[in-house]
Amino acid sequence: MKYLLSITILLASLTISLPLLSQNKSNEDITYVRMEVKGMACAFCAYGMERKLKKIDGVENLKTDIKKGLIYFTxxxxxxxxxxxxxxxxxxxxxxxxxxxxxxxxxxxEPKSE
Amino acid sequence: MYGQGPPITVETPIMLGLGGSGIRTFNRFTSVENGHAFVHVLTIPYNFSTKSQIGIVMPFVFNKPENTISSSGLGDLTLFAKYQLYKIDDIGKTFRITAKITQSIPTKSSSLQDPNNTKISQTYIGIIVGKLSTKTGIYGDFGYNLTNSGLTDNIIYNISFGFPLLEHQYPQKQVNLYLEVNGNYLIDPKRNVNFLSPGIQWIPGRRFLLEYSFQLPIFQDNSQINSTNFRSLIGIRFLIN
Structure with missing residues (x-):
């Protein structure tokens, strides 16, 4: 009985802690990038820039702030x-x-997501 | 958050976005003293480097002269090449100078009612200048147009001022107003034609815009030839990828 109780507590602990561990790991795995792009002053200029960046493997969550000339991605x-x-x-x-x-x-x- | 679109009846030195991999198409209605012309123009540019662009302009012409038979078909084809000569970039603004050369190839369906369809071979060499910030845009193009067939050469000059009408957000919903002047100075005989061209542009998303310009002659001393009453242009530009 004592053995069964120990197993149950262990499983319950794992059930609770695994998602948290996974979440921490996920956060650690993401890098945030901010780039200053000079000359990007029009809407289609920004689209052209975004299109080039999307071709780079791993670039996700692109956000553009034309006024400040900044592009953010993860x-x-x-x-x-x-x-x-x-x-x-x-x-x-x-x-x-x-x-x-x-x-x-x-x-x-960072600019808000669409 | 701000950002403008390209000028409507004036060239842009910026060869990005729509300038690089997009298609521009518009309909232009020209009303002249002795009739009118309707032209559907398709422009396809291609950037083969950051600084270089080539392209083709294909007009489909519908002529309706007064007291004679209507005609329609493919108008003068124009091949063009642009090369960026100078660029200075800063945060949210840019200043660029680009050289442009065009060669028009006349076709049987050319139209004397429309300025780009005159049934003669023409070679244009010019400069495009643009200073663009997130709040205003000033563009100009200036060039010399050589003609054959014994007709006069001409100097073409255009200038555009662009202003965002709304505080818009990228990438959605931008409305830009333009005030443009289009000039054409004939060398021999000396004649000058100027249009004042207010326009409006709506950019509903990343890859698409709609534009309208109304061109009203403010000065033309070629009235004994065939004066223009007005021109009206409505068009779209879109990216193909």
């Missing part, structure tokens, strides 16, 4: 594109690359 930490690749993508889209930042936490004042 990527799995195992697929983080290098600064060089991102800068080249910006140049190939016809713009000028500014600061490119990576973070484990979301950036402040």
């Amino acid at each position: 990527t799995p930490s195992t697929k983080i594109p290098s600064r060089a690749i991102l800068a080249k993508t910006i140049i190939d889209a016809g713009f000028t690359a500014g600061k490119i930042e990576f973070s484990m936490e979301p950036f402040d004042k």
